[in-house]
Amino acid sequence: MGSQSYFKVLIICLVALIGSTQAQLQLGFYTQKCPKAEQIIYNFVREHIPHAPSLAAALLRLHFHDCFVTGCDASVLLHSTGTNQAEKDSLPNLTLRGFGFIEKIKSLVEAECPGVVSCADVLALTARDSVHAIGGPYWNVPTGRRDGVISRAADVFLSLPAPFHNLTTLITLFNDVGLDLNDLVILSGAHTIGISHCSTIATRLYNFTGKGDTDPTLDSEYATNLKTSKCKSINDNTTLIEMDPGSRNTFDVSYYNQVVKRRGLFQSDATLLTSFATRSIIAKQLQSTQGFFAEFAKSMEKMGQIKVKTGTQGEIRKHCAVVNFS
Known part of the structure; x- marks a missing residue:
């Protein structure tokens, strides 16, 4: 009995070790199964992003919105069904772009290696390559993610940082996914590229406390300029605004300059000035691009590994917008 018990324990330990190994992403995960996968993604991005640089911000945002809700599992790419409203159709995600771009890349990879490369990995790699294509940083993207089969609009409101959140709420949401205060300030720096809609800041400009006032933390000259030349009405739902005026397609530290001048577009940008710790992190970024x-x-790299599905979890979708059994 003693030897049998020892053998059972040994088997359990080995299974646990194998499961632990499978749960780790790794660089070059597709080297054997689909050696051309990452090059296919890179080539497509390099061919198209220079002609549509604004897509880099959109694809980075798509990756961010995916990872914060149920982890980096491409759940944000799934369509709603007759019985379920998916993440992409929740209010915070209605302005997301880049779905067709990801689907096109997925089709190219599928043609090369059917059923091998996940949509989650395609999205993570595309976001990295797109940012790098416009002169931004390059980061490691370990692969081996699998795709989730659940996508619920309600989960977005529970997990996704919002433009109106204060520092306490942002810290909580970032901590919930294993990211710290430094990550919060650094990832906010992604606002150096891209655009937003007037509807996102309408309340901040026109009715901050419900009395027809403007957020006093927003530079008054900037606020006046926004109201006279951009967002001329609280009901403007269509006009676009640069997140980092003058350099929306350039990945640099000018976003932090805007924040220091109290010209961060969102309340979530302005709140980075409300603590000594966050101000210190900003000051450090301004020292060197x-x-x-x-x-x-x-x-x-940390964000891209939030609650990933690996091993036998989830699936490898054939099409990013639908689960395989639908």
């Missing part, structure tokens, strides 16, 4: 790039790379 390359330093910021290095920090951003580290934080993106």
Whole structure:
């Protein structure tokens, strides 16, 4: 009985070890199964992003919105069904772009290696390559993610950081997915590229406390400029605004300059000035663009590993918008 018990324990330990090994992402995961996968993604991005640089911000945002809700499992790419409203159709995600771009890349990879490369890995690699294609930082993307089969709009409101969140709420949401205060400030630096809609800041400009006032933490000259030349009405739902005026397609530290001048577009940008710790992190980024790039790379690699599905979890979708059994 003693030897049998020992053997059972040994088997259990080996299974646990194998499971632990499978749960780890790794660089070059597809080297044997689909050696051309990453090059196919890189080539497509390099061919198209220079002609549509604004897509880099959209694809990075898509990756961020995916990872914060149920982990980096491409659940944000799934369509709603007759019985379920998916993440992409929740209010915070209605302005997401880049779905067709990801689906096109997925089709190219599928043609090369059917059923091998996950949509989650395609999204993670595409976000990295797109940012790098416009002169931004390059970061490691270990692969081996699998795709989730569940996507619920309600989960978005529970997990996704919002433009109106204060520092306490942001810290909580980042900590919930294993990211710290430094990651919060560094990843906010992604606002150096891209655009937003007037509807996102309408309340901040026109009715901050419900009395027809403007957020006092927003530079008054900037606020006036926004109201007279961009967002001329609280009901403007269509006008686009640069997150980092003058350099929305350039990945640099100018976003932090805007924040220091109290010209961060969102309340979530302005709140980075409300603590000594976050102000210190901002000051450090302003010392060196390359330093910021290095920090951003580290934080993106961490973010890309949030609650990933590996091994036998989830599936490898044939099409990113639908699960395989639908």
